[in-house]
Amino acid sequence: MAGGNASDRGHGVAVSLRDVDRVFDGGVAALDGVSFEVAPSEFVAVLGPSGCGKSTLLRLIAGLDRPQGGAVERTPAAGQIACVFQDAHLLPWRRVLANVALPLELAGVPLAERERRARAAVERVGLADAADRYPAQLSGGMRMRVSLARALVTRPELLLLDEPFAALDELTRHRLDEDLHALWRRDRMTVVFVTHSVSEAAFLGRRAVVLTRRPARVASTVTLDLPAEREGTLRSDPAFFAAVRDLRARLEDAEASP
Amino acid sequence: MIRALRLAAPPVLAFVALNLVWEAATWAFEVPLYLLPPPSRIAAALFEHAGTLLRATAVTCRAAVAGFAFSALLGVAAGVLIASARWIERAVYPFTVFLQTVPLVAIAPLLVVWLGFGTRPVAVAAFIVSVFPVIVNTVTGMRSTDPALLDLFRLYRASSGARLFKLRLPSALPSIFAGLRVAAGLAVIGAVVGEFVASYAGDDAGIGMLALTYSRESHTDRLFAVVGLASSLGLALFGAVSLASHLTLRRWHASEQDR
Numbered sequence: 001m002a003g004g005n006a007s008d009r010g011h012g013v014a015v016s017l018r019d020v021d022r023v024f025d026g027g028v029a030a031l032d033g034v035s036f037e038v039a040p041s042e043f044v045a046v047l048g049p050s051g052c053g054k055s056t057l058l059r060l061i062a063g064l065d066r067p068q069g070g071a072v073e074r075t076p077a078a079g080q081i082a083c084v085f086q087d088a089h090l091l092p093w094r095r096v097l098a099n100v101a102l103p104l105e106l107a108g109v110p111l112a113e114r115e116r117r118a119r120a121a122v123e124r125v126g127l128a129d130a131a132d133r134y135p136a137q138l139s140g141g142m143r144m145r146v147s148l149a150r151a152l153v154t155r156p157e158l159l160l161l162d163e164p165f166a167a168l169d170e171l172t173r174h175r176l177d178e179d180l181h182a183l184w185r186r187d188r189m190t191v192v193f194v195t196h197s198v199s200e201a202a203f204l205g206r207r208a209v210v211l212t213r214r215p216a217r218v219a220s221t222v223t224l225d226l227p228a229e230r231e232g233t234l235r236s237d238p239a240f241f242a243a244v245r246d247l248r249a250r251l252e253d254a255e256a257s258p
Numbered sequence: 259m260i261r262a263l264r265l266a267a268p269p270v271l272a273f274v275a276l277n278l279v280w281e282a283a284t285w286a287f288e289v290p291l292y293l294l295p296p297p298s299r300i301a302a303a304l305f306e307h308a309g310t311l312l313r314a315t316a317v318t319c320r321a322a323v324a325g326f327a328f329s330a331l332l333g334v335a336a337g338v339l340i341a342s343a344r345w346i347e348r349a350v351y352p353f354t355v356f357l358q359t360v361p362l363v364a365i366a367p368l369l370v371v372w373l374g375f376g377t378r379p380v381a382v383a384a385f386i387v388s389v390f391p392v393i394v395n396t397v398t399g400m401r402s403t404d405p406a407l408l409d410l411f412r413l414y415r416a417s418s419g420a421r422l423f424k425l426r427l428p429s430a431l432p433s434i435f436a437g438l439r440v441a442a443g444l445a446v447i448g449a450v451v452g453e454f455v456a457s458y459a460g461d462d463a464g465i466g467m468l469a470l471t472y473s474r475e476s477h478t479d480r481l482f483a484v485v486g487l488a489s490s491l492g493l494a495l496f497g498a499v500s501l502a503s504h505l506t507l508r509r510w511h512a513s514e515q516d517r
Contacts, residue, residue: 062413064409064412078415079414079415081413083413085406085410087406089404089410091425093428093510103414105424106411106415106420107414134509136509154414
């Protein structure tokens, strides 16, 4: 399966959730007995209806929140996790390069090195020309790329994405999905990608975890039998249509279930 | 250039028109000079006593700027402290509201008792009047930090110092500048009112003191000149803060960007 440097990421389990419950202070249950595992270097898409508690799930995996019941375990240490949120959430007073360098700066990496690594990350997401601009001078898609570069700059072992491209137009979103997949094929970090888009989940995931409405439970888990190379042409492939159909049926079942 | 002219023309024309009407009205209705002098008399008084008036303005300016500087420093510091923990907020916030509600005229004599006459009590008066908006706006700004960015800083295990100086304080800057702008005008008002009570007539009399003197002597034209200078001073300080705000925020904040 995973080639290249996948082996030096270790084997076994990168993230494991067992019977995770999360109830908010108001008594609203977000997660109800959620269990699934993510293997190292795996790309897992978590698919669920809007507002079903997917973001809560990511916060738990990131260690930003604690469950009331069950256990969340992850192999990557705290400093080796990166997050991309629904919006870019950049520091508006910093230029692109300084935004991307932020995680390194907070980790105490010396200036020259973090500048070099930030520049490399900015180039990897195709924004070399915009490195000296401010976020206000960028389009929505470019801002998301900066956000992605900021997440990648630490070379994280675990990358968590929370509907990162949901606010973008469809073409931009497709391009970013393709680029994200290419970046993953290169770096082979473990990815948990949360989305409410069936086609996005099918396009990106090796495996998809389908959640029910709130409180979220795992309705089903499915391995997507699609080519490893996910390029734009895949979107017009019959196998892709079949995968989308299958996922949509599963999501509809999950929404219908009480 | 043409654009600047077009922007400046309406207020300038309005100002000239108002003065012309005023001038004409005072002559036409033979309004006594001690009640409402015409603008020409006020302008004449301004030039005739330019030395005294400008010296007084400089004295008031110094006290107002000193009070404003303390407001900026202590106000931001207090705001940061209040926003940092709920218990500090509960302990301190009610008393900062007291600063806002205490009548300055009532507290100024107390300042004289403690600090004597002169610039010091006047500067403190300017401080008392102008610090509250700085505190409130700093607290509001600190509170409005993007929660996702706070999460991000936590994820990267940022120190509390980094969180303050690299995230919360810069996030609060637009709010802080809004508070400072209000404070700039208030500091001048506080200084002038402070001078009513705490400054003495003489070479280092501020414009507040001059206003009292001219009022007693029924030099209404000079009194108007003083009023004009006092509001010009407030405007100048406001303008300086606005400029600083523009230079700091223009690259990244919507409030300072041309659209």
